[in-house]
Amino acid sequence: MIDKIGGINPLNNVQNAHRTNGVENVKLGNDSISVSDEAKRMAALYYMKEVGATTPDVRADRIAEVKAKIQDPSYLNNAVIASTAERIMTSFGL
Numbered sequence: 001m002i003d004k005i006g007g008i009n010p011l012n013n014v015q016n017a018h019r020t021n022g023v024e025n026v027k028l029g030n031d032s033i034s035v036s037d038e039a040k041r042m043a044a045l046y047y048m049k050e051v052g053a054t055t056p057d058v059r060a061d062r063i064a065e066v067k068a069k070i071q072d073p074s075y076l077n078n079a080v081i082a083s084t085a086e087r088i089m090t091s092f093g094l
Contacts, residue, residue: 069075
């Protein structure tokens, strides 16, 4: 057959001329990321929400400790009562 003389497809020459080595196109550099202040605040809020969700509402150890203190007659005095009342008022913003 005359049409296959040389056995070369003429399109291969054009395609090979446009191919480049992938290594030549790689630019070396440092990766970086920028996180907005809003995203940082949202991440902190998410973390606090997760901690709050996993923390039990009642601490049995503290309740047992307070019960033991209240049962001790020498614990309840005017200074302790005043301090407790002050802390309660402060927690309510009064």
